[in-house]
Amino acid sequence: MAVAAAVPAQQLGLAMISSLAFLRSRAVASVASKSCRLKFEKEVAHSNLCGAVFGRQGRRGSIVRGPCSKARNLCAYATTQESVRGPSQAGPPSTDGGVIDTSPPRGTRDFPPEEMRLRTWLFDNFREVSRSFGFEEVDFPVLESEELYIRKAGEEITQQLYNFEDKGGRRVTLRPELTPSLARLVLQKGKSAALPLKWFAIGQCWRYERMTRGRRREHYQWNMDIIGVPGLEAEAELLSAIVAFFSRLGITSKDVGIKVSNRKVLQEVLGRSVIPQRSFAAVCVIVDKIEKIPRSEVEKELAGLGLPVEAVDTILQALTLRSLDDLEELLGSENEAVLELKQLFELARGYGFEDWLQFDASVVRGLAYYTGTVFEGFDRSGTLRAICGGGRYDRLLSTFGGVDTPACGFGFGDAVIVELLKEKNLMPDLSHEVDDIVMPLEEQLRPQAAAVAARLRACGRRVDVVMGNKKMKWAFKHAERLQAKRMVLVGSAEWAKGSVRVKDLSSREEKDLPIEELV
């Protein structure tokens, strides 16, 4: 860092000018602050409204819709405006001189900085909880072979694949969920993987629906999976992680509950019927739709699988159970479902999160591969869709041609949780984090300003350098917008003395500081 020995008189004047500018800009900054805050509050209020009107979906996917055109692009997490844009509403195609459609593709989101901060905060929480439970992060391609999802059980997820044929004639799909990829990777690792595996992933998942407006075609999902543990302690660990996540965000068991059941309940009830065992998954998928489609439709679909109409009554009766005692009465105390559920609740009691759990036989989950415990996180106020869901899938690996391997896991989406945080007034206050704004007071001092910035960055500070020929007024407004902590002005008078002018933006104190003392 070369410092000029002689200081021309005109440069000495600069320090004074900059001090005056400080004084003037103080008033300006204060006004700017107020108007910025007002604007911000308005936007937040509006986006909350949109979250309530747009994003809200009834349990199991029924959608409440409303107009909210003003919310365009304000918030990926609050609105799903992009997804409602049909071909008729699309902007003009790209032509010379025409403006391209600036919306992302239908059903997808952009993440401008304010939305990205929220996503990063959410993902960081997913990661920190997973790591605190000793899980390792993994990922898989967002594009997978379609064969990974061919399960023939009539699941919504496999009927809404975002699939296509690639240029090599292969059937591929944007992944609808993460579990089959995980199972594929476990198979690929084979015996080199030391069980149990405790893996987590955060990945974007896709679906394609033709008909529905106002639903997104992508979302991010946090998964935690345990491979190789047959006992209920695996489920207990997963549920414990979910509860740890909620607690970390300020959500209590008064806000959220987790409904728990076991696929073996349905299996036992069906065992008394004449249905072939291989249709079990299909029965579960149909039964899961009980609150979405008319009962007559459910009966018709079950009949299609060979289930006598009279058996439907038995099933639906069993699904109304809400107490383990009643379940025990129905299935007997030695029944596997009863024993497993009792053990899981006992573990939950021991772990101290029993207040979050409730037995609910109506929880079946819509995925074909579950074999045992199934669970679903729900909002106790009853207005939101399921927040997360999971269960045990001990036979997924064998359907892929591997050997049966005990496994369980859950998926936790990025959308409903944000709606819940808004409703509970638990949204974090996330602003762009910049520590210092460095500004050269003359264009020729730019290299010196860069050296100051480099020094501060090396100290771990986040430093924005003012670019272009900006006025002091602009710089202070900019600092306010970025909520910076300090303004560091590089003027030739101070520089000649080996110093810079540092202004603390909260205390409004300012002083000259030798470069070597700048941290």
Next chain:
Amino acid sequence: MAVAAAVPAQQLGLAMISSLAFLRSRAVASVASKSCRLKFEKEVAHSNLCGAVFGRQGRRGSIVRGPCSKARNLCAYATTQESVRGPSQAGPPSTDGGVIDTSPPRGTRDFPPEEMRLRTWLFDNFREVSRSFGFEEVDFPVLESEELYIRKAGEEITQQLYNFEDKGGRRVTLRPELTPSLARLVLQKGKSAALPLKWFAIGQCWRYERMTRGRRREHYQWNMDIIGVPGLEAEAELLSAIVAFFSRLGITSKDVGIKVSNRKVLQEVLGRSVIPQRSFAAVCVIVDKIEKIPRSEVEKELAGLGLPVEAVDTILQALTLRSLDDLEELLGSENEAVLELKQLFELARGYGFEDWLQFDASVVRGLAYYTGTVFEGFDRSGTLRAICGGGRYDRLLSTFGGVDTPACGFGFGDAVIVELLKEKNLMPDLSHEVDDIVMPLEEQLRPQAAAVAARLRACGRRVDVVMGNKKMKWAFKHAERLQAKRMVLVGSAEWAKGSVRVKDLSSREEKDLPIEELV
């Protein structure tokens, strides 16, 4: 936490047994450690080999290939094994009883834990550097409208789109790069965005090539972009960030250089020719291929744009320039390209990273939209492809129908940098991070073990709970594999006294610790 008051005699014995187990397991762990280390070293050596043979590509994309079938799935960053799997090599399709193809789709990667740790480390470095420069993170959909990339200049990137028609008949594509999405978002934000915008993104980009084996179809790219700054200080900030990133990883200006030129050099040379101005981008794209395809082919392609064969000589002559003085001699000292380049080098000198830069007129970059400065990070040993590249693109927004807005940025891939780190022996040592292994010594103490784990997690520790009915020997092997710091044993004798047994796995010291002192 309920602690039993009375301690049965048989439980008291447990503490002794566990101490014995400690002693026995010490020897076992030591043996296991050695064999694990050996196996690991072998794998690393092998994967390094693969990195050198497989992943290496000559500058500008020429590929050196070799057989390395043993490396399958060892390392996403070291090999591109997945991409070499053609239809003839694919596993059997999913059939009842058959094993599915456990490879990810052709040209894509899985990220098992060891690869994911490397990716996370790399992305964290991207993020930390970007944030230290005051940039904000953004993201866009991985699936974009095809129209965003219709540029008609014959770029490789637009000829290799991973595009398809969605079920609604729209032309979409997996994004080949991030810049057009960024430009779209800037346009969408319109006047609500306070310029300058300093944005960064880390996103997966895709391409589809039919012919080539051994090249991946996806990679992650780190972008930093500055929108709204016309001056060269924007380029200087970006180059400074790239240099900060390299330095952070231990890479010096002896390892890596950045070739810098300016599209206005070519524009000036072309200005003396009869080529229409609107063909400028196409000329750049062709000229960029000069080292990849025969000169006769370049001449033919340029002739196709209306450029006389004799003009090619002038162009190719200009591209051989390697000094700014020679450039000044050719174009004159008042030429815009000369002035901009001189200013950028002056800033680099002031910023202190001049030793990383070199003027090289042959750098043109293959993207149509660059208008001014262009640069390319390269490995000085000359064996790797370009590490990163970028430049100024002041007219991209106007080609999308917006107003001309000064902009510049760079893309930095996730593949070549890893090859470089391996060559320079700078790969980080990343292991699965677990602090404590908690193990209940009896199945009925599982809730107590969970409570201990919960307590430690609340203290910020990463805790793995041993699940299933495991032997002490297994647990110590497991702890070694995870490089855990402590083993916390929950036995009924200690528990009855309100304590757990804690073993420091590095010092081998063990002691009973009251629960409330456990941190």
